[in-house]
Amino acid sequence: xxxxxxxxxxxxxxxxxxxxxxxxxxxxxxxxxxxxxxxxxxxxxxxxxxxxxxxxxxxxxxxxxxxxxxxxxx
Numbered sequence: 708x709x710x711x712x713x714x715x716x717x718x719x720x721x722x723x724x725x726x727x728x729x730x731x732x733x734x735x736x737x738x739x740x741x742x743x744x745x746x747x748x749x750x751x752x753x754x755x756x757x758x759x760x761x762x763x764x765x766x767x768x769x770x771x772x773x774x775x776x777x778x779x780x781x
Contacts, residue, residue, distance in 0.1 A: 711742035 718735040721727045747754040766774035
């Protein structure tokens with residue numbers, strides 16, 4: 708879990724940097740996704756199924772893809 712949080716921190720730093728290299732930003736997203744999938748696997752969660760159930764029809768609040776809820780978190 709701590710490695711996941713470290714990667715989220717690195718992604719946050721890359722997102723805050725207006726001069727960030729796009730390739731590095733993409734790699735940071737990949738690192739976060741890889742650790743999230745790893746944690747789901749360790750916890751016995753089928754991440755693909757969970758995402759499909761929650762977001763398969765779009766945003767759980769407005770139903771649109773991408774979300775059209777605006778700035779409010781759905």
